[in-house]
Amino acid sequence: xxxxxxxxxxxxxxxxxxxxxxxxxxxxxxxxxxxxxxxxxxxxxxxxxxxxxxxxxxxxxxxxxxxxxxxxxxxxxxxxxxxxxxxxxxxxxxxxxxxxxxxxxxxxxxxxxxxxxxxxxxxxxxxxxxxxxxxxxxxxxxxxxxxxxxxxxxxxxxxxxxxxxxxxxxxxxxxxxxxxxxxxxxxxxxxxxxxxxxxxxxxxxxxxxxxxxxxxxxxxxxxxxxxxxxxxxxxxxxxxxxxxxxxxxxxxxxxxxxxxxxxxxxxxxxxxxxxxxxxxxxxxxxxxxxxxxxxxxxxxxxxxxxxxxxxxxxxxxxxxxxxxxxxxxxxxxxxxxxxxxxxxxxxxxxxxxxxxxxxxxxxx
Numbered sequence: 001x002x003x004x005x006x007x008x009x010x011x012x013x014x015x016x017x018x019x020x021x022x023x024x025x026x027x028x029x030x031x032x033x034x035x036x037x038x039x040x041x042x043x044x045x046x047x048x049x050x051x052x053x054x055x056x057x058x059x060x061x062x063x064x065x066x067x068x069x070x071x072x073x074x075x076x077x078x079x080x081x082x083x084x085x086x087x088x089x090x091x092x093x094x095x096x097x098x099x100x101x102x103x104x105x106x107x108x109x110x111x112x113x114x115x116x117x118x119x120x121x122x123x124x125x126x127x128x129x130x131x132x133x134x135x136x137x138x139x140x141x142x143x144x145x146x147x148x149x150x151x152x153x154x155x156x157x158x159x160x161x162x163x164x165x166x167x168x169x170x171x172x173x174x175x176x177x178x179x180x181x182x183x184x185x186x187x188x189x190x191x192x193x194x195x196x197x198x199x200x201x202x203x204x205x206x207x208x209x210x211x212x213x214x215x216x217x218x219x220x221x222x223x224x225x226x227x228x229x230x231x232x233x234x235x236x237x238x239x240x241x242x243x244x245x246x247x248x249x250x251x252x253x254x255x256x257x258x259x260x261x262x263x264x265x266x267x268x269x270x271x272x273x274x275x276x277x278x279x280x281x282x283x284x285x286x287x288x289x290x291x292x293x294x295x296x297x298x299x300x301x302x303x304x305x306x307x308x309x310x311x312x313x314x315x316x317x318x319x320x321x322x323x324x325x326x327x328x329x330x331x332x333x334x335x336x337x338x339x340x341x342x343x344x345x346x347x348x349x350x351x352x353x354x355x356x357x358x359x360x361x362x363x364x
Contacts, residue, residue, distance in 0.1 A: 006032050006103065014055055014103075015082045016114065024117045033104040039096050049085040052104050056080045059100030063091040075100065115164070163256045170256070171246040176239045183237040189226025192253040195219065198243015203236045215240065224337070227253050228262075229330040234303075261336040262329065264346045270319045273343065278317035283331040292349070294321065302327045309338050321345035 008025040012018050017028065034057070037043035043061070044054075058075040065071070066089075073080055084091075176182065176198065183193075185205060195218050202214040202222070213235060216222060226233050227250050248256070265273065274280060280297035282289045289299040300308060302322075312318070318340060322328040325348035335342035 006034065010057075013081055015086075017110075020113065020117050024113050028105065028110070028113060031106065031109055035102045035104055037096050037100050037102065039098050039100075041096050042094050043096055043100060043102055044084075044094050051107050052085070053083040053107050053110055054085065054105075055083055055103040057101050057103045060097040061100055062095045062097050063087070064093040064095070065089060066092050072097065163260065167248075167252075167256050170252045171248055174245045174247055176243050176245055178239055178242050180239045181236065182239065182245065183223060183233050183235070185233055185236040187233045189223065189231065189233060190250055191223055191247040192221065192227055192250075192257070193223045193237075193248075194221045194246045196244040196246055198245075199240040200243075201238045201240045203238060204234070210236075218243075224253070224333060225330045228258055228333045229326045231326065231330070258333060261333055263332070263336070263343045265319065265343045266346055270343065270345050273317060273319060278319050278343070281318050281320045281331070282322070283320055283327050284322050288323070294349075297321075300331075302331050305331050305334055312340060314340060317341040317343065319343045319345055322348050324348045324350050 006029050008022060008029055011025050011029060011032075012020070017025065020028065035043070035047075056073055056075040057080070060075070061073045063071045063073060071091075084094075171194070173196070182200065185203075195216055197218050199218075200216040200220075200222070201212050202216065203210050203212050205211075216237075222237055223233075225231070270278075274296070280294045282293050282297045282299050283302045283305065284299075285301055286299060289297070293299070312335075318335060320328040320332045320335065320342055321344075322331075325344065325346065328348060329344055332342045332344040
């Protein structure tokens with residue numbers, strides 16, 4: 001069962017989890033499983049060690065070795081702080097001497113968290129002044145940005161490991177004041193932002209009045225839509241409090257974040273995926289969709305796609321399109337950065353013949 005009681009203090013005693021920051025340990029604690037096995041049973045018989053870091057946290061476990069020797073391991077002791085799959089020499093069989101509890105952590109998740117955590121720690125040097133050290137970002141405290149979901153299935157999951165340190169290097173740290181305007185609706189897309197501290201308001205002009213759409217907090221990101229779609233800013237961002245922002249230039253954003261997440265398909269490739277069960281998603285307005293659309297497509301306009309995060313099936317694949325590929329590129333990025341399997345139809349509908357479309361919403 002998923003554990004809600006494994007403390008970060010206990011996790012910090014495990015190897016190699018002790019190297020993780022407190023925030024990363026909290027993330028890991030939410031993704032641990034505790035497995036309870038009765039005495040005289042082999043706790044690894046049904047579910048082995050493959051793909052898992054497994055620790056004995058309670059009870060006594062007998063480990064049999066190929067040379068006919070054995071060892072009794074006691075949960076919670078120093079020898080149990082190393083994952084069972086890392087023990088040398090490797091054992092050949094196990095048996096629970098008492099009722100036991102095993103802690104299981106997905107090995108891939110653990111490796112991702114360790115990689116990001118090590119690269120995210122601020123560099124230290126003896127000659128640096130305390131004021132300089134205080135002015136550097138400790139990325140490991142960015143709980144929203146560094147949530148395990150983001151690192152394992154969100155915006156950063158597809159980021160090549162070689163890009164990680166470069167991403168940190170290119171982010172600029174900007175101190176901001178309450179009431180300061182960061183993005184103006186209708187302006188050019190120039191930067192991608194992550195909030196290190198403070199809060200922002202998202203505002204849009206509706207009927208001549210400024211309407212607040214949302215409030216963003218530490219760890220949230222904004223500014224990606226205009227950069228992906230090469231479009232004007234569709235909302236204004238104003239600081240609600242003093243804060244610190246991390247910004248990435250458009251060129252760096254495209255190189256380090258957009259391209260790794262953007263999976264483009266030709267029409268033939270997209271058709272093959274659709275026949276295998278992928279869902280066509282038309283991100284144009286309803287009037288455009290009703291006039292002509294691809295067979296079986298559902299309509300989710302770009303301006304509504306954020307509202308459907310959490311309701312779409314994460315087990316399905318989605319092929320996103322619009323007229324030219326501009327709006328759909330933004331939609332594909334937004335879906336991909338939240339862990340959905342999203343693909344972009346290269347060139348949109350513009351490159352297709354009318355015979356490829358369903359006119360007036362009727363099926364052929």
